[in-house]
Amino acid sequence: MKTTTVPSTSAPPSTARSSRVAPHSHIKGLGLTPEGLALPDGAGFVGQTNAREACGVVVELVKSRKFSGRALLLVGAPGTGKTALALAVSHELGVKVPFCPMVGSEVYSTEVKKTEVLAEAFRRAIGLRIKETKEVYEGEVTELTPAEAENPLSGYGKTVSHVIVGLKTVKGTKQLRLDPTIYEAMLKEKIVVGDVIYIEANTGAVKRVGRSDAYASSYDLESETYVPLPKGDVHKRKELVQDVTLGDLDAANARPQGGQDIMSVMGSLIKSGRTEVTEKLRKEVNKVVKGYVDQGVAEVVPGVVFIDEVHMLDIECFTYLNALLESPMAPTVILATNRGNAIVRGTTDVVSPHGVPVDLLDRCLIVKTDTYNREQIAKVVQLRANVEGLKLGPGVLERLAEEGERGSMRYAIQLLTPASILSGLAGRNQIEVDDIGEMNELFLDAKASARNIGSDGGFDGGRM
CATH class of the missing domain: 3.40.50.300 (P-loop containing nucleotide triphosphate hydrolases)
Structure with missing residues (x-):
């Protein structure tokens, strides 16, 4: 049985993983019932x-x-x-x-x-879902042996002449003798024995699907995606689905790849970061896309x-x-x-x-959209505190809801994190009402700031 290791909470700050909490991290959907009614x-x-x-x-x-x-x-x-x-x-x-x-x-x-x-x-x-049926070799890698030969261009060293790849499926095994360029692609994908891969017969493109689930009981330092052993023969016809956008197609056609010599590389570096796509090019892309859709090869996803x-x-x-x-x-x-x-x-x-x-x-x-009342502000503040992993002491939620109603809900939520820093410096593990009071002395909300503006446009003093 595979076990998942949970990092210790006592890990040093330099090695502990922290995730950034975005303003809308807590939004997961509209929160509607199957009948289309909104839950409170x-x-x-x-x-x-x-x-x-x-x-x-x-x-x-x-x-x-x-x-x-x-x-x-x-x-x-x-x-x-x-x-x-x-x-x-x-x-x-x-x-x-x-x-x-x-x-x-x-x-x-x-x-x-x-x-x-x-x-x-x-x-x-505007997305384009392209469905292609390709001839592929698919299976679990059982053998990966590069064959070396003398370099014909130099008397020193050896070069890879071909690579022997063994693939296994539920139905059987097959040994392939492949071009050295495919071996280079496998090295880039970091493919090793035990990985499930597929190789396109026409282009030689190599794709790593995941690790065979036969190795699921082993313990690796890296987290792996385990996939079952492919069914059917090693050589088969497979439907592949690729998602691109019309913007991707425009950009790919607007910036054609140059040669591999040093002048081409330097030229591509000097060019501007953004390229305008002409209307003529967009019409050509649309024509090709329409052809794919008419043939049933692709589907437009608005x-x-x-x-x-x-x-x-x-x-x-x-x-x-x-x-x-x-x-x-x-x-x-x-x-x-x-x-x-x-x-x-x-x-x-x-x-x-x-x-x-x-x-x-x-x-x-x-x-x-409607403005929030005090009760709703309190619920949102509690939700954000849960997302950010903050503990609130007695009366803190009510105080923040009051600040949100007087100033704005954003102001109330913004007071949470600095208040937690203050409570941490004081050796407490939760935010207290006094922390909110001190934050309110240090920071102003928009309405309080506006009250300090005099008739001449300058500040009238106050906490500014």
């Missing part, structure tokens, strides 16, 4: 029942391919969970569906046009483009966004903003709700 607390979400149920409807529309040409716009105050909702939608759609997040200000670059950045994001969010702070886009970007939404292969588009009525960027007098032109708003399903 589910999948890391607290509250926002209406918004979650609305996003659940959008997920079903996306899965049934009935959301093309439209967009989802999430509106609400800062810190009400707009980004969390977009991430939850991507979780609900599954890991195989491309998810391409970006911020509105990303389009402003000195290297690439604004419209090019948007087009690139859309192409990265993903999700998430543009946060969408009010940062200007009128040119919004116009281009309309055109992208109308294209035949458009992904699901989710937009988010915390603005009310605002001037559309790039204009001087066009005021529109959320800083988005009215013609684009007409294409959107708009979902509003």
Whole structure:
């Protein structure tokens, strides 16, 4: 029986493994029942029942391919969970569906046009699942013997003339005599006896699937993926599935590989990091993709483009966004903003709700996020404390919920980690109310900071 070793908690700080906790590490999905109703607390979400149920409807529309040409716009105050909702939608759609997040200000670059950045994001969010039936040699490696011969170009040393590879399946074994280039590929993949591999008959490409489960009882320093012994013959026809995006295909065709000489290598290093893809190239890629889809070799998988702070886009970007939404292969588009009525960027007098032109708003399903009450803030703070592995003393949760209601929920959550540092320095293993009070003296929330601004724009004193 294989055992899993758990690292000791007393390991020195230099060797102990620590994982970074991201702002939305606790979000695992929308937290809906099979009927599409939001649980009070589910999948890391607290509250926002209406918004979650609305996003659940959008997920079903996306899965049934009935959301093309439209967009989802999430509106609400800062810190009400707009980004969390977009991430939850991507979780609900599954890991195989491309998810391409970006911020509105990303389009402003000195290297690439604004419209090019948007087009690139859309192409990265359209997946292509390619199914190929290839002739392969598959099995567990029983023998890996390189045969050496005298180097014909020099009187010194030897070179690998060929390699003998033995492969075993449930049905039988086979010995292959292969080219030395395949042996080099095996060395790169770090293939050893006992690994399950497959070799493509036409190209000679080698892929390591995992370690044979016959070795599962042995103890290795490295964690291994154990796979069963392949069935059938060693030489067989196998269906292989590969997931790429249209953005990957564009980039591969926009940067053709040069020669292997030193001038080609230097030339590729000197070139700019970003390359604009022409519309002509995209049409050619689309033509090839359409051919694959018509033949049944590939399947298009529309993903999700998430543009946060969408009010940062200007009128040119919004116009281009309309055109992208109308294209035949458009992904699901989710937009988010915390603005009310605002001037559309790039204009001087066009005021529109959320800083988005009215013609684009007409294409959107708009979902509003609500502000949190004290009870919900307390639940979120407790959830974040659990994710970060922090212990809260008596009354701490109530104090933080009060701070969150007075200032903002983000401010309450941000006080957690510095308070834990303070309690650790004092030799305590949990956060106390006094730690929160001291943090509140050291740091200001946005509303308290705004109160210190005088009529002349300077600071009026206070804790600043």
